[in-house]
Amino acid sequence: MMRKMLLALAAAALPALPAGAHVTVDPAQAAPHAYVRAALRVGHGCGTAATVRLTVRMPDGVTGARPMPKPGWTLVITPREEAAAPGDHGSAPEVAAITWEGGRLPNEHYDEFVLRFRAPNEPGATLWFAVRQECEGGAVTDWSEIPAEGRRISDYPHPAAAMRLIAR
Known part of the structure; x- marks a missing residue:
């Protein structure tokens, strides 16, 4: 009985996970107006092709x-x-995009691409990191879908990586 209840609870929690998200950001939460070290986690390539950009x-x-x-x-x-x-x-141009290219991340491996930034001072906001994954042979996946009001991230096949700003 207890096992069935635990399995039911686990199954109920699954839709809340970013089921389609194959590029995620860690941490998933950060303090507003804080400096954040974040890792974009790439769980696989495009089909069987290695990620190259x-x-x-x-x-x-x-x-x-x-x-x-x-x-x-x-x-x-x-x-x-x-x-x-x-x-x-000092003065430096603000960054619109960062690209890592020329390496090779085989489909059967996982890796992280790290960056540092200052989060905006917007408690409760969600930062959406749109990521373009390019693989050998020309395959491309844009992880850029942002859920519409009332929808969940798991409703989308290619969701952007999300980080929520939580006041601490």
């Missing part, structure tokens, strides 16, 4: 984004079009 678009309000270099991969940083505002450590 990963591009993440920075959500609005995110500032000071910087990627962590990854051995065997080249970094391409795309600045935002608007002018840079002076920050605590």
Whole structure:
């Protein structure tokens, strides 16, 4: 009886998980206006093809984004079009997107692509990180779907990676 109840509880929890999300962000929660070290987790390639390029678009309000270099991969940083505002450590263009390319992540392996940024001061907001995954042979998956009001992330086949800003 207890086993059946535990199985039922586990099954009920499954729809709340990002079932279609194959690129996720860790941590899933962060403090508003805090500096955050985040890892984009890539669980597999495109079908059986290896991932060879990963591009993440920075959500609005995110500032000071910087990627962590990854051995065997080249970094391409795309600045935002608007002018840079002076920050605590001098002026630098804000980042619109970060691309890791030239490496190879086989389909049967998992890896993380790390970046650091300052979250906007918006308690309760969700930051959506749209990620474009490109694989050998030209296969592409855009993990960029953002749930509409009243819908769940599990309703979408290619959801963007989500991070919720929680006041601590």
